[in-house]
């Protein structure tokens with residue numbers, strides 16, 4: 001199957017990730033371009049007058065619009081039940097995220113809702129969120145567990161993630177975040193809880209059934225300390241789960257350095273990152289993932305993204321979509337926040353949500369890029385250039401979404 005996209009006004013040739021520092025804004029832009037797709041891969045990119053194959057099976061007119069790689073949302077908690085707008089209002093009135101968590105709300109509030117929902121209900125509540133992410137241009141989405149907080153409920157969540165992945169054309173990466181917080185039945189016994197959710201038979205099952213590719217831990221006051229986080233991630237890694245970490249979100253715990261020591265795929269949040277952690281990230285393959293939607297939502301200081309890029313780091317951005325700290329499903333909205341709150345250029349934002357986000361999922365060698373030979377995941381946008389996407393906040397210009405060479409959404 002050969003598909004030609006012609007009449008492209010601006011083709012954004014994002015290189016394969018990780019894309020570091022300055023290179024994030026020096027992305028080649030091709031005017032009057034065309035792309036040829038063969039089966040699942042990008043076969044040719046170039047000038048619209050130089051197309052090598054004049055008889056494709058399908059020809060798509062981009063109507064002078066912009067073509068970019070499909071977006072990769074590398075950090076979400078989108079499988080959850082219920083809703084927490086009551087806490088949202090309490091936070092507006094002055095309560096802090098950590099106060100609500102320590103008073104038994106927050107993640108534990110969502111835990112109660114998830115435990116009360118059967119698999120079909122959880123699936124039915126989660127599916128529309130994934131559909132809306134696709135509408136906004138996400139072709140690959142990572143999804144974490146972490147509201148079950150017991151072996152049985154975490155497995156239930158993993159099965160729902162697997163079912164979403166079977167039903168949706170969006171590619172899903174699953175993350176086992178049993179170490180999200182301590183459930184009430186283990187109050188004051190965090191170490192015992194870690195033992196329960198890293199029991200060998202349980203992890204062997206998750207690993208061999210490929211229910212998850214990554215393991216994640218929330219290192220913070222009200223959740224786990226760095227040594228507990230290390231133990232959790234090391235045990236998960238023995239069963240093939242690649243480490244990730246929620247680090248330095250509310251306080252600087254040192255979790256980022258621990259993540260680097262373990263060879264983690266990413267260290268996420270980083271609002272309170274210190275110089276030592278930034279230095280550790282510089283010499284590592286661990287991708288820093290910044291979540292400005294969280295700062296927007298919690299009215300707190302954002303991570304020093306500009307400083308990270310100037311230091312040559314391959315920064316990624318993600319939604320962190322979850323019911324507590326960031327009820328945002330749109331990755332393009334996060335790109336706009338990257339521009340206004342983090343002072344990133346639109347191209348830096350795009351690279352952060354494509355090539356570098358793919359690298360945060362260890363998929364940078366296959367997707368997140370506009371490169372011949374790579375997977376044909378791409379978006380046709382109804383705007384003349386990529387800057388407009390970030391500039392026109394909240395307007396959705398996605399016209400067509402192509403995943404593995406196939407049109408999976410047509411809004412044209």
Ligand code: NIG
Nearest residue numbers: 106107218320322323324325
């Ligand atoms: O990334 N901080 C920990 N986990 C999520 C929030 C989860 C929740 O509040 O439901 C986050 O911000």
Ligand code: FE
Nearest residue numbers: 075077246320
């Ligand atoms: Fe998160």
